[in-house]
């Protein structure tokens with residue numbers, strides 16, 4: 001919060017005040033400057049691009065059986081000691097992102113996707129490394145041969161005149177980042193909760209408690225505003241509310257259900273390190289060790 005105030009950004013918090021701010025007409029997601037990203041726009045252009053993404057995301061509802069089996073295989077393959085970020089959350093969030101796009105994604109791609117976070121930086125995108133990572137991903141995706149799925153659907157929407165050239169270039173990166181970053185952070189934090197205090201909680205309750213996207217930024221007549229989502233709005237609200245929340249909840253139910261079985265006999269957790277980003281709340285590392293004889 002101090003970080004925002006130091007940058008002259010007003011903070012809105014508390015569930016009711018945040019909900020009102022998210023629905024307010026006078027607060028826009030558009031900082032000016034004509035970004036092709038739907039996260040940084042409002043009005044008809046935002047609604048048009050969002051409509052295309054909603055159709056793509058609907059392709060994963062209900063959650064595909066092969067994707068579920070892939071997640072269960074990742075969890076079944078966890079060894080006697082594993083990192084909740086690298087070995088659990090990353091391959092699972094990566095597999096769902098790959099399914100959203102209709103592409104195979106390798107480790108180098110996921111590294112760049114994680115570096116791209118900085119490009120969505122609330123302080124004006126001044127992080128050159130983050131911008132370079134996003135640019136490289138955009139180029140890579142523009143050249144990738146794609147099977148059935150999001151990338152092919154975005155190209156078809158462009159061919160049909162529903163997306164312009166800039167939107168075709170950037171929307172795949174925005175979609176990949178949206179599908180990956182918050183799920184990665186959520187799954188690792190929820191895994192830590194399960195490992196530390198295994199009383200049963202629904203995925204929606206866990207998402208509310210963890211709230212991986214802590215703030216969203218809006219622009220109003222009196223300057224920028226950071227709206228807190230930490231008081232019960234983990235998927236946001238209003239025009240930009242997460243269109244992937246159903247997919248995220250299904251992904252969490254499958255992954256965390258499988259992990260709970262692995263952790264059933266107890267475990268130790270060590271080397272817990274947190275990320276320090278002001279908006280995206282997540283773990284950098286947390287190593288779970290199962291009692292010998294449990295695996």
Ligand code: HEM
Nearest residue numbers: 038039178179182183186213216235236240242244247248
């Ligand atoms: C636990 C996981 C997730 C959380 C906590 C989360 C949270 C959010 C939040 C808070 C926003 C609103 C941003 C704003 O108001 O500026 C958002 C937007 C978005 N999310 Fe998610 N999300 C998650 C997973 C996903 C997944 C799996 C997908 C895709 C399958 C996805 C796709 C999107 C897209 C495309 C947007 C942009 C919507 C727009 O600007 O109109 N999200 N997400």
